[in-house]
Amino acid sequence: MKFNFLSYLLASQAVSAFIGCPNVLSCSSQLQSVDSCCSPSMGVVVLAVQWIQNSGPSDEWTLHGLWPNNCDGSYGPSSGCDKSRKYSNMREI
Secondary structure: OOOOHHHHHHHHHHHHHHOOOOOOOOOOHHHHHOOOOOOOOOEEEEEEEEOOOOOOOOOOOEEEEEEEEEOOOOEOOOOOOOHHHOOOOOOOO
């Protein structure tokens, strides 16, 4: 299965617009009036994706991490954010 990032991005923007989330940057002064479902509560979410050249199948990639950071530059909780979102069956998902 090939992953079409552009299709995903367009779909996610369409979903965001559909549910009524405003186009507000996290850590901005406007964020205080935005529903917490529309923006990360920690302020910033860093997504690290890595493609290791000549390692593994050419049509797959690894999600290295998704880290919440605070608006002041400090890191989120070391114990993680939400244990109910911990999955061990990623291949089935």
